[in-house]
Amino acid sequence: MQEFHALLELLAMLATDPRIVVLFVLLVVASVSDYRTYRIPNWLTFGGAIFALVYKTVIAVSPPEAFLQAFGGLFLGFLIMLPAYALGVMGAGDVKLMAMVGAFLGVHETLQAVLFAFIVGGIAALGFAFLRGKLGCMLRNAKAAVFGMVASTFAGFRPNARIEAGQSIGKLPYGICISVGTMGYVLGRQLGYA
DSSP states (O other): OHHHHHHHHHHHHHHHOHHHHHHHHHHHHHHHHHHHHSOOOHHHHHHHHHHHHHHHHHHOSSHHHHHHHHHHHHHHHHHHHHHHHHTTSSOHHHHHHHHHHHHHHOHHHHHHHHHHHHHHHHHHHHHHHHHTTOHHHHHHHHHHHHHHHHHHHHHTSOOOOOOOGGGOOOOOOHHHHHHHHHHHHHHHHHTTOO
């Protein structure tokens, strides 16, 4: 009975908060695009972020506070993903997608969404490597990347986590992981699990 009540609350939330519906639609479109082309379009990430900033500000009781929460979430999502992009292990579209998610969720919930996205990404990477029969190669690459980053930090030069094409196990469309992690977090929170 409790699960049924939680499901009704979830449906009521989706019906009364179009922001979440728009976020989910944008995440699905980003996932499909990333799967097909390994790219997430700028119109989607920038348009979604602008929608979130405007929407949260317009409907808020305190517009300046709501804008700061949305902008803070955007900045936090961007900032957390930026090192992975700088190391060459993630695309710019993934960084912009997480920033857009942050604008929708605000500062407080962006950290949890990022954590869920990282968990989904880790599971997806292991599954991806296992299905291709390259789990050992992936683990060796991870070990070499960590060792290289630590060594470069002590040596005082910029770390680089890029690997040779022959050592790669393939590209993982990480936008899907961000989308699934974010949707999982939002739905789990609404159902009382997150």
